[in-house]
Amino acid sequence: MTSNQWQTKKLGKFTLRFRPYTLEMRHVFTVASFSRTTTPVVLTELEYEGIVGYGEASMPPYLGESQESVINFLNKIDLSHFSSPFQTQEILSYVDLLAEKNTAAKASLDIALHDLLGKLMHQPFYKIWGLNPTQIPPTSYTIGIDTEEIVRKKVEEAGQFKILKVKLGLDTDKMIIDTIRSVTDVPLCADVNQGWKNKEQALEMAHWLKERNVVFLEQPMPKEMIDENAWLTEHSPIPTIADEACQRLADVTKLKDVYTGINIKLMKCTGMREAKQMAELARSLEMKVMLGCMTETSCAISAAAQLAPLTDWADLDGALLIGNDIFDGMTVENGSCILPDRPGIGITKTNHTK
Template sequence: MKWNIRPIELELKFDWKISRNTSTKKTNYVIEVEEGDFKAKGEVAPNIRYGEDGEKILQEFTQFLKEKPQKFDSIEELTKFLKSLDISYSLKFGIEAAFVDYISQISDLTKYRLLGTNSVTQIKTSFSIPIMETEKLADFINEYKLERFDELKIKIDKSSVEAVQVILGNYPGKLRLDANEAFENADEVLAFLAQIDCERISFLEQPLKADNHDEALSLKEKSPVMIFADESLTHHEVSQYYAERFHGVNIKLMKAGSYFQALKQMRRAKELGLKTMIGCMVESSLGISQTFPICQGADYLDLDGCLLIKNDPFNLVTEEKGRLFFSHLH
């Protein structure tokens, strides 16, 4: 069994500006596992917010190659081994995804069967708008024909009140706001929300820094819209801590590091009465397609990562009227 890693350079359709940085391209990595006539793949989408970058991913993959056994006999064996490694969670998922793909190929069993989840052939996603000059927003919505999406996700910072108002005036659906930790305290968030039509806001994602525990408690109690955790929830267990501070959680495979951990997070969130969203990083259609097996039962899906890039090397997913399909089925 041969393992390999290679970079893929993803060019973005537009400047991807969020509250903490701006990108025009993204370097992800493809994990390949090969044996005989079988060749399987998984995607790694490192995120600097979690201390991940390309150099670290490559170093950690070398560590994986040195420490792994000669062969893994089951998905469970691989997953147990990955838990013992101190490597980036996006890399853990890329390795696991490639191996699940491999086992699916050699066993002729679907990934849904292997993971014990319900089959999904299409999903409804939101589409994300980055932070940009307010005067460009109406043209952006028209250029990309965004009315075909039931909901839009808007990247915001403290100064985005006018931008949200412009989008509400040029788009008929509901908005999901994503602050990426832009606000300092609950009062700042509440003052922002007081200036917009909250009836058309589905939720506000991660307005406060992940370590701002006390302010998150206060905000949940007073907020006129649901507050979702993103950066606050990585690979950890979903506990009462989250139920006390948030109305919902954004679960991502690249943060959870494993299909099984992400599914466990979703089950526990539901037990605690939290809403659930399956999200993504900027990923090719390889990474997005490998998210389909955990989508059933989520309250919201935000899987537009491959729609933001203009040179998808895999073309595994097709979008039509705001829905994603496997390209070979469409």
């Protein structure tokens, strides 16, 4: 995708605009299976009667989407047979059925539609949903896999955060934890990104990590290892959270006895509508709920934050990891997520908007 120009589609009473944009990471970002310095996104705008809602699709390479695939999907959308954005369920069901997968592309439309609806109602979406923003858990800040020196530097930079998320899954796991513990004693959550392959070794690590104030394990083993993950969950001294194993609403019930909880991300589940449904279903099943993100601008982060009061843990640092955010929205103060009292998802464009 070479051009960063906006594409515009007039769709009855709606106008849909979208364009590619590349997020630049502040540090090389390394997890168990890959490293990267940029993340491709597509920015969307949905306009109705002069009011514009903003959306975003973020596509880390492992999700299988690209700027080209998102733009191809958005070009298929025809909203001309809808007379109002308040036909929300019909619109989003129609979009979901247009093609399989394409969850980030679908999320970009979902977020823009929710932003538009909130602006039409002159209310932030957390108020429309009846949620209290003071109940948002402190967000974690992610420390990627790196050298001892860089890990120490990243932890020192993250001094305001009350909890840190640590990427594990390689043979440097203990070094990384020991390095972090030489700098800070704040609670940690460990994201293994499917990096462990043996359940007994995983359990041994779970006990070792608990002694070092790690509060949960995210996706410890490959998602295909269902029995092994269930065994680990049964024996682990700390909760286990499904990430790669949990994509959409239909996955939640199947994971009840395999993991302690689920990690919900808008880019995996097609956006705010389904994310809220997943949180409520998990709660009804007495599962823990984590709200995560990809590398994203403040657009998608602020959208996710609208439902963060429903969760046990928040991992909403995606916009803090980039150097070219083009929105103002949710901010982090002393590790706490602060939602602006603005309508929709609460964002405005910054002066750096290109």
